[in-house]
Amino acid sequence: MTDGANExxxxxxxxxxxxxxxxxxxERVRAGLSLSELAKKAGIAKSTLSQLESxxxxxxxxxLWALSVALDVPFARLVEPPRPTVQVLRRGxxxxxxxxxxxxxxxxxxxCPPGARRxxxxxxxxxxxxxxxxxHMPGVVEHxxxxxxxxxxxxxxxxxxxxxxxxxxxxxxxxxxxxALESATTAVLVSEHV
Numbered sequence: 196m197t198d199g200a201n202e203x204x205x206x207x208x209x210x211x212x213x214x215x216x217x218x219x220x221x222e223r224v225r226a227g228l229s230l231s232e233l234a235k236k237a238g239i240a241k242s243t244l245s246q247l248e249s250x251x252x253x254x255x256x257x258x259l260w261a262l263s264v265a266l267d268v269p270f271a272r273l274v275e276p277p278r279p280t281v282q283v284l285r286r287g288x289x290x291x292x293x294x295x296x297x298x299x300x301x302x303x304x305x306x307c308p309p310g311a312r313r314x315x316x317x318x319x320x321x322x323x324x325x326x327x328x329x330x331h332m333p334g335v336v337e338h339x340x341x342x343x344x345x346x347x348x349x350x351x352x353x354x355x356x357x358x359x360x361x362x363x364x365x366x367x368x369x370x371x372x373x374x375a376l377e378s379a380t381t382a383v384l385v386s387e388h389v
Contacts, residue, residue: 211274215259216250218273222266223248237265289317297324299373301384312388320346320375320382327351328371335367336387344380348373 246252
């Protein structure tokens with residue numbers, strides 16, 4: 196065997212069969228297709244697809260390519276294990292914006308990624324002034340979990356007092372307030388765009 200033939204032979208034996216099987220099953224179910232439907236759509240035998248999903252087949256590039264086209268997913272999604280996206284933001288990091296009228300700082304923890312409709316903030320507030328918010332765009336809902344201190348917040352006409360661990364949700368498209376009642380009050384706020 197030549198070196199090129201050895202490389203091809205080693206690549207065939209190194210195919211991540213278990214990952215391919217899991218990915219094919221996951222993507223077929225996501226697409227709402229039966230084994231027969233996907234096999235027909237990809238132009239391969241149902242028995243071949245069944246073997247691949249049970250990690251007993253030996254897929255070729257051509258077969259996987261046909262399946263990725265039929266499933267409308269990138270080829271790599273069928274052969275690479277999904278990599279979790281881990282994001283760490285340490286306290287004091289992240290863009291912050293201070294209120295002009297209250298001792299209130301919002302730190303953006305996570306801006307709305309494509310396809311999602313939410314923003315995540317860490318709120319730090321001190322007593323002495325009220326943060327009054329004008330209505331946001333229609334359909335916005337704010338979710339708040341108080342982490343430390345005490346605060347009165349929610350709709351301007353009916354604010355609710357919260358302590359550590361308490362949760363509130365209210366329409367952000369109506370006037371609303373946040374008032375710290377104790378020093379070093381912190382909260383996590385999720386602005387959901389429904």
